[in-house]
Amino acid sequence: MANTRTEQENMESLRSVSKYRWGFNAGINIHYKWSHLHMIREMLCQVNELENFKRTCFGHVMDVKADKSLFCFSFMHYLMLRRINKPDATEVELWFAIGKTKARFSKREFCLVTGLKFGPLSTFIVNPFEALPRGIRLRYWGLRKEVKIQQVLDTFKEGQFQQEGDGSKMALILIATNSLVENMDEWYAFPWGTYVWSLTVDYLPRGFEPPTAGEADKKHYHFYGFI
Known part of the structure; x- marks a missing residue:
């Protein structure tokens, strides 16, 4: 039990957004019309x-x-709430805490999904x-x-x-x-993979900004790239 509690505390310390700040309404603007x-x-x-x-x-x-159901707003929102700052992560990958598991989203996973080629720009x-x-x-x-x-x-x-x-x-x-x-x-x-991935990994964390103290409960943020 003690080990489990310690693991939970360690995971909490890595979160980009504390669980205590998850209770806000949000709207996502996707800059692409499917x-x-x-x-x-x-x-x-x-x-x-x-x-x-x-x-x-x-x-x-x-x-x-x-x-219309191609993009799941609630899934993206809940995923970004669970983003963590992994100490040994590189600048071109994102990490998330899914339950007790740490999940990575990097250009390798992006390439597997999209099939786009990577190389120097x-x-x-x-x-x-x-x-x-x-x-x-x-x-x-x-x-x-x-x-x-x-x-x-x-x-x-x-x-x-x-x-x-x-x-x-x-x-x-x-x-x-x-x-x-x-x-x-x-x-x-x-190298379209390099180009589109760089947009995606740049705008995902930049676009997601929970409201600070004094701001309205309703928050809108924007996503660009290959969402």
């Missing part, structure tokens, strides 16, 4: 590009059912972005200095693609919010 998956899938089917898209590293998301971020003379950006949005994701979405919904493969490229932009589709060789070589 409802767009159905629209993307339907459009790619119409222009016969769905199979080509499925051969990309993000192709498996087309098999995900776009359902430095070779891909040295040169600034340049729109290719015959690339998709100039073809649809001209010389605009900035193209917002909503503009890409609106163009995609119209379905008036000028070249074969443009539908798949726009779908990749909508899912990955990245302009590497100008050069598909670079797209396939890009």
